[in-house]
Amino acid sequence: MKSETKSAFKSAMILASVAACVVLVLAFANAFMKPPLPPPPKLELEEVAILNQIAPTGVDDQTALDEYYFVLIGPQTAEEMSAWNELHGNTSFKVTGIARYKILLAAFKADKGPHAGTVFVRTLTDGYYDIRADIITAINPDGTFKHMRLLNNAIYTEDNYASGDIDKINAVLAGRPIGQITANDIKGQLPIVIGAGATETANVFRLAIEIAAALFSEVANG
Amino acid sequence: MDKKHFKQTLLGGFVSNPVFVLVLGLCPTIAKSTNIVDAFALGAATAFVLICTNVLVSLLKKAIPDKIRLISYIIIIAGFTTLVDIFIRAYLPALNQTVGSVIPLIAVNCLILGRADSFARKNKVGYAALDGASMGIGFMIGITLLGAARQLLGMAGLSVFTTAAGGLLLLGLLLGLYNYIRSLIYTARKKRTRTLRRIKPNPFKGGKSQ
Numbered sequence: 001m002k003s004e005t006k007s008a009f010k011s012a013m014i015l016a017s018v019a020a021c022v023v024l025v026l027a028f029a030n031a032f033m034k035p036p037l038p039p040p041p042k043l044e045l046e047e048v049a050i051l052n053q054i055a056p057t058g059v060d061d062q063t064a065l066d067e068y069y070f071v072l073i074g075p076q077t078a079e080e081m082s083a084w085n086e087l088h089g090n091t092s093f094k095v096t097g098i099a100r101y102k103i104l105l106a107a108f109k110a111d112k113g114p115h116a117g118t119v120f121v122r123t124l125t126d127g128y129y130d131i132r133a134d135i136i137t138a139i140n141p142d143g144t145f146k147h148m149r150l151l152n153n154a155i156y157t158e159d160n161y162a163s164g165d166i167d168k169i170n171a172v173l174a175g176r177p178i179g180q181i182t183a184n185d186i187k188g189q190l191p192i193v194i195g196a197g198a199t200e201t202a203n204v205f206r207l208a209i210e211i212a213a214a215l216f217s218e219v220a221n222g
Numbered sequence: 223m224d225k226k227h228f229k230q231t232l233l234g235g236f237v238s239n240p241v242f243v244l245v246l247g248l249c250p251t252i253a254k255s256t257n258i259v260d261a262f263a264l265g266a267a268t269a270f271v272l273i274c275t276n277v278l279v280s281l282l283k284k285a286i287p288d289k290i291r292l293i294s295y296i297i298i299i300a301g302f303t304t305l306v307d308i309f310i311r312a313y314l315p316a317l318n319q320t321v322g323s324v325i326p327l328i329a330v331n332c333l334i335l336g337r338a339d340s341f342a343r344k345n346k347v348g349y350a351a352l353d354g355a356s357m358g359i360g361f362m363i364g365i366t367l368l369g370a371a372r373q374l375l376g377m378a379g380l381s382v383f384t385t386a387a388g389g390l391l392l393l394g395l396l397l398g399l400y401n402y403i404r405s406l407i408y409t410a411r412k413k414r415t416r417t418l419r420r421i422k423p424n425p426f427k428g429g430k431s432q
Contacts, residue, residue, distance in 0.1 A: 011290045018286070018294050022301035029305055033312035 037078040041106030043070060047122075051108060054138050054147050055115035067112070073119070074107035074215050088214045101125050102207045105134075107215050117141030119219060121212035122151075126203045133204040137178075137212040143220065145173040145181065148205065169205060178213045182206075231345075231352045235360025241393075242364055242400035246333040251365050252389045254324050256376070261369025262362065263321050264328075267310070269358025271302045272334050273351060276342040280350035283343045295338045296329075303329040333361060368393055 048065045057069045064070060075081040081104065085091075090102040103124040110118040119139045126133060138146040150166055173181055183206045230237075240246045247268065255261040278298055279286075286294045307325045310318050328334070337357055342350040371392055375383040382388040 007287070007289075011287050014286060015290050015294060015297075018282075019297050022297055026301060026304050026308070029308050033308050035311045035318075036315055 037082050038103075040078040041072055041074075041076065041081060043072050043106070043108060047106070047108065050136060050149065050151070051110070051120055054120065054136065054149060055110050055113070055118045057110070057113035057115070059113075064113075069110065069112045070108050070120075071111045072106065073109045073219055075104070088211060101133075102211060104211050104215060107219070109219075118146060119212075119216055121208075121215050123208045123211045125205075125207040125211075133208070135205065135208040137208050139178050139212060139216050143178055143216060144175050145178050145209075148173070148208070173209075178209065178216055181209050181213075227349065228352070231349050232356055234353055235356035235358070235363075237404075238357075238360075239364055239400065240333045240357055240361040241368070242397045243404075244333070244336075245397070246336060247331040247361060248393070250324050250327050250331065251368060252386055252393065253327075254321055255365050255369035255372055255389060256384050257373045258366060258370045260321050261365045263317055264324065265358075265362030265365040267306045267321075267325060268328050268331060268334070268365075269355070269362050271299065271306060271328050272337060272358040272361070273354035274302045275299050275334055275338050276350040276354035277347055279338045279342040280345060280347045286343075291343065292335070292339065295335055299334050299338070300329045333357065368396060371396065 043065070045061055045065055048070055049061045051070050052061050052064050057064045059067070059069065075084045085103050088102075089104060090100055101124050105122040105124055107122070108120040110116050110120075118141060121137045121139070123135050123137070124133065125135060134151040136149045136151060138148070140146045147170055148166060169186055172185060176185075183203075186205050186209075238244055241248075241251055250264055250268070254264045275295070275298055279295055282294075303326060306328070307322070310322060310325060337353060341353050345353070368389070372383050372389060375388075375392070380388075383392050
């Protein structure tokens, strides 16, 4: 074998060995250092206040909490939630810092009152770096879209994006079957100047609706 | 042990501070120095990767051929960065929420590759580790100072310094101040050396005392 070929082969072997060792160490570390489970879903006064605004029960927030006007549904423990999100959700980061998030935080149902049967799905979806969109999607008992509320997000707050965006989404999607809403239905309602562009912005709400639809179909089918 | 080399390596983080003198690794420095806790955490993570990389590169300096040394170093740096990322996700979830997204950027910090190539591969393991620690601590101090300054100015109402542009501006000011203080120290040391030479002349050069 010529010395150049020998040298190239030797270099390739050494490079492969270094890479293999690094991969082994990382695989070992990944197996033993697991991230902690997120906290279990909860229903507290803070959540009840929001739900009471979206689907008014006719009573004050404390009464609605004490008398179980709203109940937790879907995954109840941290383990169940983690397993559900592994199946239906997604968490990953792109190099540019765009966080691809699609996580169910909690699901509730109105058990009493004029809007009994309404399902509320709270989700965390796409954002930038450590900022994610916290959204509640409300679904009517017949499976049609009722309302969507953006709770907090440093980029898409209700103060700093063009007013009426979330209202446009609510107006366009009202009454449509939750499982049939597509990205195109939402994309056209948002101005392109927001965030990284209409596509990224539409994702924020599209993913929330996808999770809501998945959760609703599970709950509806028992 | 070569005392001069040891002293030079030990003080490398101050004499050639990565942030204020070498001006390396500015991307994470500006991005995550908006508060002191995040800045310190990122600085500590970078220091850890730097020390580990330097040690491993020094250990493998004879085994890695010159042709593939940079690729190998990059693989090693990426490996340690990923290890830090896995650790923070597992044991420091609160910190992961704030700095987790920029931890992968440590792998492309030119400070680490630069020190691995210019120092670690040419020196013994002990010196490589010392250089990693010195430069890492220097980087940590630099980014933490910047973080503290930005946070204080932000709390005082000067929110422009919490933006990227303001961060760059403040970095420039701190850079100027740091190098000014450094030059004062050097000037004072030179004067002291000259004074000592006049009082205690070198006996081998036959000088006279005044």
